[in-house]
Amino acid sequence: MVTSQDIREILATNEVLAPVAEQIGDDDSLFDRGLDSFGSVQLMLALEERFGIEFPDEFLTRKSFASIAAIRETVATVLHPQAA
Amino acid sequence: MDSTFSPRADSRAAEIFDEAPDGVPSFLDRLFDQGLLVRTGVDGLYGRSGAFESVVDALERLISRLGAADGAEVMRFPPGMSRPAFERSGYLKGFPNLAGTIHSFCGNEAEHAELLACVEARSDWTGHQQATDIVLTPAACYPLYPAAAARGRLPEEGGLFDLQSYCFRREPSLEPTRMQLFRMREYVRMGSPEQVLAFRESWLARGTEMIRSLLLPLAIDVANDPFFGRAGRMLANNQRQQNLKFELNVPVNSVEKPTACLSFNYHQDHFGTTWNLRQADGSVAHTACVGFGLERITLALLRHHGLDLAAWPDAVRTTLWG
Ligand SMILES: [Zn+2]
Numbered sequence: 001m002v003t004s005q006d007i008r009e010i011l012a013t014n015e016v017l018a019p020v021a022e023q024i025g026d027d028d029s030l031f032d033r034g035l036d037s038f039g040s041v042q043l044m045l046a047l048e049e050r051f052g053i054e055f056p057d058e059f060l061t062r063k064s065f066a067s068i069a070a071i072r073e074t075v076a077t078v079l080h081p082q083a084a
Numbered sequence: 085m086d087s088t089f090s091p092r093a094d095s096r097a098a099e100i101f102d103e104a105p106d107g108v109p110s111f112l113d114r115l116f117d118q119g120l121l122v123r124t125g126v127d128g129l130y131g132r133s134g135a136f137e138s139v140v141d142a143l144e145r146l147i148s149r150l151g152a153a154d155g156a157e158v159m160r161f162p163p164g165m166s167r168p169a170f171e172r173s174g175y176l177k178g179f180p181n182l183a184g185t186i187h188s189f190c191g192n193e194a195e196h197a198e199l200l201a202c203v204e205a206r207s208d209w210t211g212h213q214q215a216t217d218i219v220l221t222p223a224a225c226y227p228l229y230p231a232a233a234a235r236g237r238l239p240e241e242g243g244l245f246d247l248q249s250y251c252f253r254r255e256p257s258l259e260p261t262r263m264q265l266f267r268m269r270e271y272v273r274m275g276s277p278e279q280v281l282a283f284r285e286s287w288l289a290r291g292t293e294m295i296r297s298l299l300l301p302l303a304i305d306v307a308n309d310p311f312f313g314r315a316g317r318m319l320a321n322n323q324r325q326q327n328l329k330f331e332l333n334v335p336v337n338s339v340e341k342p343t344a345c346l347s348f349n350y351h352q353d354h355f356g357t358t359w360n361l362r363q364a365d366g367s368v369a370h371t372a373c374v375g376f377g378l379e380r381i382t383l384a385l386l387r388h389h390g391l392d393l394a395a396w397p398d399a400v401r402t403t404l405w406g
Contacts, residue, residue, distance in 0.1 A: 036354075037322050038177055041315040060318035062325060 128264035142404035156246035163250035184220035220252035242275020
């Protein structure tokens with residue numbers, strides 16, 4: 001299962017979010033924390049590598065990566081499509 | 085806002101775009117035959133005739149008139165920009181495939197002889213070419229941001245600039261509207277989010293009025309830039325979801341795939357952050373631009389009103405030439 005801590009570890013590898021990664025709550029907007037469009041793309045690619053998945057096109061949006069909770073749901077849906 | 089072509093324009097357009105039977109020259113061929121464009125042997129790289137340029141000149145004057153009351157500061161940059169500025173702009177993140185860099189021979193005399201031998205043998209002679217500190221300008225506004233930021237904070241009322249430049253995008257195509265080197269006229273606004281969004285709204289209205297006065301069918305649509313690759317698909321989705329880019333489309337090559345003749349872009353704080361461009365109160369400036377594709381509008385006029393400028397509708401001629 002994907003935990004919030006797993007996601008936080010990946011956020012900690014992001015240039016902008018690294019300094020605050022441990023303080024980000026599950027529902028906090030990552031964009032309010034300084035993530036920009038290109039940063040969200042880097043985050044998307046890092047998640048794919050970490051979980052060995054490829055997000056389908058319909059998930060390639062800001063909303064899918066807007067918060068730790070949103071990312072957990074996005075990753076879980078792609079890992080276990082039948083549960084979605 | 086319009087999201088479809090008007091019914092009248094639709095039926096008109098359908099006549100113009102009736103499937104040409106085989107053997108009938110394409111629009112591009114007809115432009116060559118009429119001498120309006122001049123072949124160079126490279127797709128998307130063309131010469132322009134005096135008649136073609138007379139339309140471009142008239143459009144430039146029309147755009148100047150539409151914006152005159154705003155008192156934009158005029159600046160003109162050559163079609164090349166500083167490579168360090170280009171690198172910092174972030175263009176390579178989104179469009180590595182469209183960029184054009186200027187390379188020059190940097191070898192010694194022996195290598196010069198090698199180069200000539202390669203040219204003679206028609207093999208690759210570019211081995212001793214090295215990237216210079218100039219890249220081709222990808223959009224008219226790119227050289228402006230560092231220049232504006234270098235002046236320090238914006239005044240209270242923000243900034244407004246009038247630009248025009250030849251721009252380069254490497255996308256060879258037989259569609260005459262997709263040139264590799266083309267001119268873009270722009271107004272660029274810098275300031276608070278409210279200031280730059282009000283600017284974009286006003287140009288959505290003015291641009292629509294302008295194209296209507298040229299009796300061209302149009303539609304305004306949410307758009308995205310052609311970002312590269314899979315990461316680019318996410319950037320494109322983000323751009324659309326946030327309504328950052330609108331295009332004013334006119335059918336030129338086909339009704340199904342109309343041509344973006346004007347674009348209205350809200351960059352949020354992208355360039356402000358990149359260049360440390362500040363508002364009067366010290367906060368990061370937001371920017372927006374409206375771009376006019378001068379060749380594209382000219383081609384739309386030629387497509388809809390015919391290749392003989394003298395036979396264009398009086399209303400169109402009056403709008404352009406008084
Ligand atoms: Zn621009």
